[in-house]
Amino acid sequence: MLGLIDYFEPVTDNIGLFADAFLVTLEICLYGATGSLLLGTLIAACRVSPLPPLQRVGSAWVTVFRNCPLTIVLFFCAFGLPEIGINAPFFWFGIIGLVLYTSAFACEAVRSGINSVSAGQAEAARAVGLTFIQSLGTVVLPQAMRTVVPPLGSVIIAMIKNSAIVGAVGVGGDLFSTYGTLVSARGLPIIPVLLGVAAGYLLITIPGGILLGVLERRVAVAR
Amino acid sequence: MSNPVLYDNPGPRTRRRVMIGSVVAGVLLLGVLALVLVRLGEEGQFSGERWGPLVNLYYPKFAALWTGLGVALWNNIVAAVLAMTLSLTIGTALALTRITSARWYRWAVVSVIELFRGLPVVIAIFFAYRVLPEVGIELPKLWYLVIGLTAYNCVIIAEIVRSGVASLPRGQAEAGAAIGLTRGQSLRLVQLPQAFRVMLPALISQLVVIFKDTSLGFIILYPESVRFVRLAIEELDNPLQLFFALAVIFIVINYLLSRLAVYVERRLSRAGTVGPRPGAGTLDTGQPLAGTSTTGG
């Protein structure tokens, strides 16, 4: 037992650093999740809207960001945005990249939820004279949210895991970047540090998964 | 959308409004695009010097660049195919273990699956790359990437397989039992072959995810396309242009793969096999765009 404690000394000695890194990752995930859900819903609304240019932009958006590796999306945020005159801390570029990428998946989850609402609901909404925005906002989307919760939850958990690569574009201080600092530059042993970093991610994803399960059961009202 | 359900079939006035709205939206979007292009132009991002190696056949580095990129992309494809094959094999085995295992050790299988599902794929790849050599397993970089990708994806595929099997009507398993098959035999001979048909679109979507993730090979210096582009930048000094070209290549390949998934899905649902008919009696806002899986890679 004592041996095990010794083995994880590189982690316990730097526990403050790990805690900071954990909080940075958590922060990235919170901003990222909020942004992705909002943008994803907006793009989904574009895709089902009556305006053809918006529909096209919506589908182009999804095709581009869903099929392009996140590394490349992040690269364009960190090195492309400054070229068109947008300067911000790399932290925000990392979040923007994460949001752009994840919004494509969130959009498809929301849209498949809209698809699952029975046609009679929308017809009823129109019959009482609601406009497109009203029927979408007050009738269809609230019902869609039930079926949307499980896939949307998976999208967000995938985003949390994807956040590990923002370190490649200059975002410092998150969990995976901390691994680089401790192992490459300070020469600590690889395995315990990597296990510590992995535990940090599991500390977010596993409770996230459990929360999602609870939420899923609560919204799964029989129709 | 021939028959929209979310809004009425437009009358003349609405059509006019939609027209105006479309034009305004279109002009706005084009305006933003133009602004971005102008800014990029001001920064000299459209100079021949930066695009030459990519588009000018007679530019000195043109041949070397595209040959190298072709080889590097081939390395992506090799890693993706190997990782997919392995993930499929191990994932199916995991799913079967989970389905057939006795209650007292099922929790072990489930924990392993949940544990791996919660880890970032970069960590899985890095683990394979840095930890395996420490314990004496030395392999080419390709295999570290493949092992990392497999560890991450096999548990996802296990879940796809499990839900595929679960989606079959109970009668299938009962019929297998009735003709005297053991549980394993019935799974192997009756349920899995049907489940795979249901799962095919989801599996193809997962292939897209794996293919995108092979680009993470750059962190372990596997000579794939992102790594190649990063090296080429040191010589050609045109990062935006090279990454733009690579992004287009990835998007085209993955788009084609996703179309394949949609095509397979349509064929399967037309053939009237098991599984719920998509979109029956619901708001159909068109075919899902490029694939069915909604989880990010």
Add this chain to the structure above:
Amino acid sequence: MRWNPVLRTGIAVAAFGLVATACGEQESIGDGGGDQAPAPSVEQDAQFEPGTTMAELNEAGTITIGTKFDQPLFGLRTLEGELTGFDTEIARIIAGGLGIAPEDIDWVEAPSAQRESLIERDEVDLVVATYTINDERAERVSFAGPYYQAGQTLMVRSDNQEITGPDDLRGSDAKVCSATGSTPSENIREYIDEDQLVLFDTYSQCRDSLDNGQVDVVTTDNVILLGFISESDGAFKLVGEQFTEEPYGVGITKGDVAFCEFINEQLRQAAESGAYDAAWEATAGPVAEEVPELPGLDPCS
């Protein structure tokens, strides 16, 4: 499973690459490299005491050398797959002394974070990769040389008047860029707060970020920065004195004293014959102010 469409796409892409090759015109240009590096002399009938590393390598006729693939001026792999830079020239000189021709060298990429483990696991015979000699590393590997004395300094945009040396960094709240896991990135921590540091994999990404205003300072060894300045058309400048000393050594298996002494002898001879100067002229020469002297060699242990 229906793999065919997948494979077909892949083959199409690869084929496109090949067709593109066939159409293109091969033409090699030395981009910023100055003169072509002279071919190092290859010892034809070298004799070594049996059992030494030198005898083994000479017998095998090939050597595996770890170097950087992404560091202009020191070790850069070109699109054609050739390695250029001062480090690779030094490596070729050493190989020549062992009777191994440049084309018989097996190059292995040796990123900063993995140099020790490559040597420890015998995956390479030696490492020449902007490898700063320090005590921590010397516990795991032995160093021959140093063959070059670098020093860390700062590069800023030319219009920056505020920063004149490392001591101004903390007060100015400048963003400072360096490479992940590098010695300069650790050295600079002394002068700045944690949130001022930006890390990328390569220095050229730092350079691009300096160019577009995302960071204010790039810090690493002077010659690498001089390389960026020479191609920047006056957009960047160096500020302040070198504030560290970075002796670059040749990493070899821990305790191989004979091999270390052999390499030192090769370096000494190269300095005498002018091969050392020629290697510098052909690689880092065009951007550096002067050809360096071979530093005093450390004793082997």
